[in-house]
Amino acid sequence: MASSRIVSAERIIPAPRHQLFEIVATPALHSVIDGSGSVQAIVTGPDRLALGVQFGASMRIGVGYKVTNTVSAFVEDECIAWHHFAGFVWSYAFSDVEGGTKVVERFDYSNLLGLGIAFTPTPKRNQQNMAKTLERLERYALTGSAEA
Numbered sequence: 046m047a048s049s050r051i052v053s054a055e056r057i058i059p060a061p062r063h064q065l066f067e068i069v070a071t072p073a074l075h076s077v078i079d080g081s082g083s084v085q086a087i088v089t090g091p092d093r094l095a096l097g098v099q100f101g102a103s104m105r106i107g108v109g110y111k112v113t114n115t116v117s118a119f120v121e122d123e124c125i126a127w128h129h130f131a132g133f134v135w136s137y138a139f140s141d142v143e144g145g146t147k148v149v150e151r152f153d154y155s156n157l158l159g160l161g162i163a164f165t166p167t168p169k170r171n172q173q174n175m176a177k178t179l180e181r182l183e184r185y186a187l188t189g190s191a192e193a
Contacts, residue, residue, distance in 0.1 A: 050155040051155060053150060053172070054150050054175035054179055057144050057145055057146070058183040058186060059144055059145035062140070063122050066121070068182060068186060069125055069137050070093050070094045070125060071092065072093075073092070075102065078182045078191050079174075079181070080174045080176065080177025084104060085102070085103040085109070087102050094116050097116060098115070099116075100114055112130070114135075122139060124139065135151070135153075136151045136153070148179055152175065154167075
């Protein structure tokens with residue numbers, strides 16, 4: 046049974062799957078494509094993600110803070126997922142479709158701590174921000190800049 050505490054956004058992007066995967070697999074680009082404006086910078090970690098690696102981000106949602114993420118899924122050109130201390134999972138899935146690549150971004154807050162945000166504006170806001178992220182991912186893939 047699928048959890049009701051997963052929100053997602055998807056977009057068909059007219060770019061090769063490998064190119065889009067590489068952008069998301071490059072932590073230094075997360076602040077560039079982030080549609081929420083909360084990812085300020087990647088402060089620790091590798092140049093490219095891989096299964097089990099950790100990377101730290103400087104974040105801002107109202108106030109500044111730092112978070113360490115651990116990559117929990119990584120299949121080359123297909124999917125990437127990571128979670129932080131609270132266990133919330135961010136993931137991207139990539140598949141070839143007519144016209145380019147279908148990219149699905151998900152925010153999974155179905156763990157016990159997710160009960161605390163289930164009745165807040167966070168899930169809806171995250172879904173809206175993920176749609177913006179996918180727009181920025183497309184712009185970056187096509188132009189080298191995520192700015193409109």
